[in-house]
Amino acid sequence: MAQAKYFELSDARREGFFNISEAAEASGVSAKMIRHYEETGLVPKAGRTVAGYRIYRDADVHVLRFIRRSRDLGFTMKEIGGLLGLWQDKRRASADVKKLAAKHMADLDARIAELQGMRRTLEHLVHCCHGDGRPDCPILDDLAGAGRA
């Protein structure tokens, strides 16, 4: 990632590097997750100081922010790997990006529809339940017997 070799931390700072918590702060990705992304290969290994501290440049933080934004849009790690590849490939076809995004949109639609289905059923049940001190409850009755009662 940083491609830098074996600075003292103070030197690294002078050269414009961040340590991991600064990179986390600037990118919105937690230090924990930055390490995790490195470990899983989503981002290349960070440069290190002589003492073994990870150091990051602006460009690295930029990558992390890209990941953060992608997560915010609900892309999976795998998809983000693909997006990063496309982002860094200057000869990419925008159609490839669009395709990936459209696929993800379809996934979101499916998930939304699923949740809305649950919500509708639940709304009906909640509506039917008088919700007082008595024990009889159509919600439980449905859970207990739906599809065969």
Added chain:
Amino acid sequence: MAQAKYFELSDARREGFFNISEAAEASGVSAKMIRHYEETGLVPKAGRTVAGYRIYRDADVHVLRFIRRSRDLGFTMKEIGGLLGLWQDKRRASADVKKLAAKHMADLDARIAELQGMRRTLEHLVHCCHGDGRPDCPILDDLAGAGRA
């Protein structure tokens, strides 16, 4: 769960018990998950034959179906634990069930809104991307720079 002790499997069947795969089939919960629910204490420990095979009665299958149905409505394991408790408590107040269900509905609403927010943003981006062989792509531009460009 089954409260039965140490049958031979053939005896158990005559007494109306199911083995785990029959219970799975009848309840819609996989054998794998039945064991898992037992291990986590969501359902009581099943009875066993002398050979150690789990055996289930109709009532046990009924419980499993309750769980399955609850999962289908998106309840978490924890919530299902609560629902099971209420279901089996004949002196429950239906208000308690309604409250749990209403809370879950609110959770669903929040999740749906979140996904719809993602979807809206994504739709806009996909719409803006010409999606041809050229590399320039507003989707990647947004992921790379949103919030500071």
Added chain:
DNA sequence: GTCCACCTTCCCACCGTGGGAAGGTCAAGC
């Protein structure tokens, strides 16, 4: 020199589900 904040690695947890290995058991066919 001391102190505290930060860094490192490592392991564990969540939730829900599935895969698969290694070994025991049941029932059917011969």
Added chain:
DNA sequence: GCTTGACCTTCCCACGGTGGGAAGGTGGAC
């Protein structure tokens, strides 16, 4: 009887993402 294949058991590992925390090393300020 014995073999065969389907099933059972327990155990561990994986996924996606994120967090908690322990144990030990460092950086920098006073």
